[in-house]
Amino acid sequence: xxxxxxxxxxxxxxxxxxxxLSSLFASxxxxxxxxxLVNNRQQNDLHQTYANAALVRNTxxxxxxxxxxxxxxxxxxxxxxxxxxxxxxxLSRSIGASTNDxxxxxxxxxxAGHAVEQTIYAKGRLIFVVGVPIPAVETQFFExxxxxxxxxxxxxxxxxxxxxALLTSLVGIxxxxxxxxxxxxxxxxxxxxxxxxxxxxxxxxxxxxxxxREVQRLTESFNQMVSRLVERLERDARFASDVSHEMxxxxxxxxxxxxxxxxxxxxxxxxxxESLDLLLAxxxxxxxxxxxxxxxxxxxxxxxxxxxxxxxxxELVRQSVRSGAQRHGIDEPAIEVDxxxxxxxxxxxxxxxxxxxxxxxxxxxxxxxxxxxxRLSREGQLLAINVDDAGSGVASEEREHVFERFxxxxxxxxxxxxxxxxxxxxxxxxxxxxxxxxxSVEDSPEGGARFQIRLPIVTEEGE
Amino acid sequence: xxxxLIVEDDDHIRTALRxxxxxxxxxxxxxxxxxxxxxxxxxxxxxxAIVDVMLPGMSGFETCQVLRxxxxxxxxxxxxxxxxxxxxxxxxxxxxxxVTKPFVPEELLARVKAHLRRRPEKSTNAFTMGNLHVVPDxxxxxxxxxxxxxxxxxxxxxxxxxxxxxxxxxSREDLLERVWGYDYFGDSRLVxxxxxxxxxxxxxxxxxxxxxxxxxxxxxxLVI
Numbered sequence: 001x002x003x004x005x006x007x008x009x010x011x012x013x014x015x016x017x018x019x020x021l022s023s024l025f026a027s028x029x030x031x032x033x034x035x036x037l038v039n040n041r042q043q044n045d046l047h048q049t050y051a052n053a054a055l056v057r058n059t060x061x062x063x064x065x066x067x068x069x070x071x072x073x074x075x076x077x078x079x080x081x082x083x084x085x086x087x088x089x090x091l092s093r094s095i096g097a098s099t100n101d102x103x104x105x106x107x108x109x110x111x112a113g114h115a116v117e118q119t120i121y122a123k124g125r126l127i128f129v130v131g132v133p134i135p136a137v138e139t140q141f142f143e144x145x146x147x148x149x150x151x152x153x154x155x156x157x158x159x160x161x162x163x164x165a166l167l168t169s170l171v172g173i174x175x176x177x178x179x180x181x182x183x184x185x186x187x188x189x190x191x192x193x194x195x196x197x198x199x200x201x202x203x204x205x206x207x208x209x210x211x212x213r214e215v216q217r218l219t220e221s222f223n224q225m226v227s228r229l230v231e232r233l234e235r236d237a238r239f240a241s242d243v244s245h246e247m248x249x250x251x252x253x254x255x256x257x258x259x260x261x262x263x264x265x266x267x268x269x270x271x272x273x274e275s276l277d278l279l280l281a282x283x284x285x286x287x288x289x290x291x292x293x294x295x296x297x298x299x300x301x302x303x304x305x306x307x308x309x310x311x312x313x314x315e316l317v318r319q320s321v322r323s324g325a326q327r328h329g330i331d332e333p334a335i336e337v338d339x340x341x342x343x344x345x346x347x348x349x350x351x352x353x354x355x356x357x358x359x360x361x362x363x364x365x366x367x368x369x370x371x372x373x374x375r376l377s378r379e380g381q382l383l384a385i386n387v388d389d390a391g392s393g394v395a396s397e398e399r400e401h402v403f404e405r406f407x408x409x410x411x412x413x414x415x416x417x418x419x420x421x422x423x424x425x426x427x428x429x430x431x432x433x434x435x436x437x438x439x440s441v442e443d444s445p446e447g448g449a450r451f452q453i454r455l456p457i458v459t460e461e462g463e
Numbered sequence: 464x465x466x467x468l469i470v471e472d473d474d475h476i477r478t479a480l481r482x483x484x485x486x487x488x489x490x491x492x493x494x495x496x497x498x499x500x501x502x503x504x505x506x507x508x509x510x511x512a513i514v515d516v517m518l519p520g521m522s523g524f525e526t527c528q529v530l531r532x533x534x535x536x537x538x539x540x541x542x543x544x545x546x547x548x549x550x551x552x553x554x555x556x557x558x559x560x561x562v563t564k565p566f567v568p569e570e571l572l573a574r575v576k577a578h579l580r581r582r583p584e585k586s587t588n589a590f591t592m593g594n595l596h597v598v599p600d601x602x603x604x605x606x607x608x609x610x611x612x613x614x615x616x617x618x619x620x621x622x623x624x625x626x627x628x629x630x631x632x633x634s635r636e637d638l639l640e641r642v643w644g645y646d647y648f649g650d651s652r653l654v655x656x657x658x659x660x661x662x663x664x665x666x667x668x669x670x671x672x673x674x675x676x677x678x679x680x681x682x683x684x685l686v687i
Contacts, residue, residue, distance in 0.1 A: 248543070249473050251565040256479035259568040263486035287565050307547055312680035323636055345680075350651055351547075 006187070010180035011173060018172020019165065026161035034154050038119070038147070042128055045145045046117060048078055053132040053141040056084060060137045067092045074143075081144040091139065101144045106131045110140040119147075126151045186215040190222055200433065202230050233300075241297030244290050251290055255283050285421065292423035295355070296405070299430050306349040306434055310458050313346045313383050314376060316353060321374055324358030330365045333387075338377035344457040346383055352431040357387075359424040360451050364389040366420055372446050378457070382437075385453040388444035399441045403429040465579055468512040469493040470500035470526055471541070472519055480513070483568055484575075497521030501529050511578055513571070515541045516553060524556040531557025535616045537578035541566065547652060554656040559617045560643065561653070577644035587627045592674050592687045595665060599623045604665075617642060618661045625675070625685035634682035658683055 052074050059070050071082045071094040081097030083090060085107065090099060101120070109116045110131035117130045126147040133140055189206060196204040205226065206219045261268070261276050268276065318335055325332040357374075364371035368391020375386040394402055398409040406422040428451075432439045437455040444450035467489045471477040474495070481491045492507050494500035497518050504512070512530055516523035527538055540553040540561045553561050559578065562571055587599045594607045602619060604612040614622065620642045625633060633641070635651040643653065658677075662669040676686055 245543075248564040249476060253473070253475040253479045255565060256476065256483050256568045259572075260479065260482040260486055263483070284567075287567065290565055310679075315680045319634060319636055354651075 005184075007180040007184045010183065011176040014176025014179065015169055015173040018175070019169040022165035022168035022172075026165045030154070030158055030161055033157055037150055037153065041145075041147065041150055042117065042119070045080070045128055045143070046130060048080075049130040049132055049141070049143040052078075052082065052143060053134055056082075056139070056141050057134045057137060060134070060139060078143075079146065083142040083144070084139055085142070086137070086139040097144065101127055102129060102131070102142050106142070107140065110142070182212070186218060190218065193222070193226075197226060197229075202226075202233070237297050237300035240293055240300070244293040244297060247290050248294075251283075251287060255287060258283055289421045289423070292421045292427060296423060296427055296430065299352075299427075299434065306352070308347050308349055308435075310345050310347045311350070313344045313455070313457075314341070316346065316348070316350070317357065317374060317376060317385060320354040320357035321361065323354055324361045327358055328362050328365065330361060330370060333361065333364075333371035334373045336373050336375045338375070341376055341378050341383075344378065344383050345459075346435070346455045347458050348435045348455070349431070352434065356428045356431050356453070359428045360387040363420070363424055363451070364391070364449075367391055368448050372444070372448070379454065381457050381459075382454045383457050385455070386444070387451040387453075388446060389448040389450075390444070390446035391448040393443055393447065394441050394449045402441055403439065464488060464490050465510045466490040466492070466507060467575065468500060468504055468507070468509040470495075470497060470512065470518065470523070471515040472496060472517070473515075476515075480568075483572065487572060497523065497526035497529075500526055504530055505533070509536055511537045511539070511575055513539050513541060513575070514558070515543075516549065517543045524552055527553065527556040527558050531615070537575075537617070539571070539574060539578070550650075550652055551656050554653065555660065557615070559615065574643075574645070580644060587623045590626055590687060592665070592685075593667065597622065597626065599626075612664060614661070614664060617657060618664070621657055621661055622665070622685070625683060626687070628684065630684055630686060632678045632682050632684045637682065654683075 055070060055074070056067070059066050067084065071084065071092055074080070074082050075094035075097070081094050081101070083093040083097050083099065083102060085091060088111075093099070101122075103118070103120075106116050106118055106129060110133050113133050113135060115130075115132050117128070120127050120129060128145040128147055129142065130145070131140060131142045193204050193206050205223045208216060208219050208223075258276070258279055262280065265273060265276065314335075314337055321335060322332060324330075361371055364387060368389035370389065372388050372390050373386075375384075375388060377384050377386070394409065398407075401407045402409060403425050405426040407426075408422060429439050432453050432455070435455055437453055439451065439453050442450050442452060465488075467484050469477060469480050469484070469491060471480065471493070472495050477493050477495065481493045484491050492503045492509065494503050497514075498521050500512075500514070501521075514523045514526050514530070518526065521529075523540055527540060530536070530538055537560070538558045540556075540558040542549050542553055542561050542563045544563070550561055560574055562574065589596065589598045589600070591597070595612065596605045596607070597603075598605070599619075602616075604614055604619070604622075606612060621638065624638065624641045635654040638654045639645045639651075642657075658675060659669075662672050662675050666672045666674060674686055676684055678684055
């Protein structure tokens, strides 16, 4: 299973972190301020209520008819509503005061002689109700304060804080973006370079920039590792090349003396003749092996430059098939050219291309009673060259591996199949890649294997 | 009995080659160095020579040049490497053919026999191209002023075979078969290098050939 990307995780972590912190901070601020403001206000209101209650009591003593005027002037002064009740009847109230704001529970408590205060949130309004008993005149005084203006202040504060939290989160996210870019980009560069190297671009190196120390160290060790690996590869290639070179002289002597023995075959005993046949058979395998190894070492070490020519593809394939078939004494497979192909040009090293076709035909001959047809068609800007056979095909789990050096699939273990060198298809792949092409194996229409070469079609004319 | 000169410094290979060619009915002169080979050649009349490229002292290429200066005999070089540069250098020193080690002895034998077999040439009518008059029956090419232009037998065959096609194209494979007598081995470079050498001799401007024309991707034709 693929893990989520590190970049995303960093981004989410930073974003969520910033959001959580800023929300926490905003809530603390909000509730702190709210508590402070409301408390303060209620304290003031409470004092005022007691003062007003004293005024009401005095007025009721001295000139009760003045009560209504007093209540209205209180309301004007404090922008609160005031109500006065006596013997369960509303005696008077200021203009606009609603008896509904005062709940029966409060009335009951005040009648019982307690001063009561209550904060009510009703119908979208925040009100603060204070009830004070005035036992001397058997009256209850209520004052209702609108906390709406406070509410308004608080909601403005809330808005500001929320905006702040949002902004902080955004800053967090962009911080995360920056950090992740800075942290992830070197990783991406390394993985890109590693992929290119895996694809054979051995000259790929990371650029050492004025980056963070850790990144710089990674870059340097990566480059060092690649250089070491390349050195190692070159040493191996040179070794293979040297070994094969050293084998050539003795091998030439062996092959030549064996053919001298062959000339004198009649003079040999039956046992000696049989031994000679074995010797000749294995010598020829040995010889092909050394030839293939040499060719491989040459292309590995890049010692022999490609001789690239731009040539008409159909004629090239035709000639390569003919010479390849003749070389191995095999019947020439038919060449089928798709009607839509036209006259494409390709850029190849002619000798190596011949080798590619020869090896594929030989492979089909060895494992599938020969190629049925070589089919040419166009795939966009690519020329597809299909070498099709009607054999048992290549098992899907072996398809990735048939182009590996010395890979022996199931087919190679079957009895009665002449041994190849194990390098033929590997050479094919190396050469095709050197031409900027690719090769794969799939099913042929005949149910056997299809080895498909794709080469870029050269559009411009001129040598 | 055909006579073959083998110049090869590796004792084992030289002895094995001598045994093989003797077994095939050749008279063999074998030399361990270029100097000895050249000396032997001037005393004997060899029909064909096999020269290894990597020789102590006088190199295989030099040996080739000396032999070529003295004779038209077919020379097959044995190259250590299959590098195009090596092969081209060898062919340009005057060799007609090359094999690379490790070679298949039967292949070398078949090539040697093919070179010897092709000696009598098919006759084509005499023809003129530019300032040159080619007379296949006599095996000579003359300038207009009557002086002879020297071509090796392989070059001459290449020219007359192309001429016999009356301007039609011959592929490299066709030429290998007709000129070298090979029906399955050989390498298109063999043809290319010989064509280049021939152009140097017969074309007024070898870089822009007008007679010996390349037909891209197909082969060569002679335009007279």
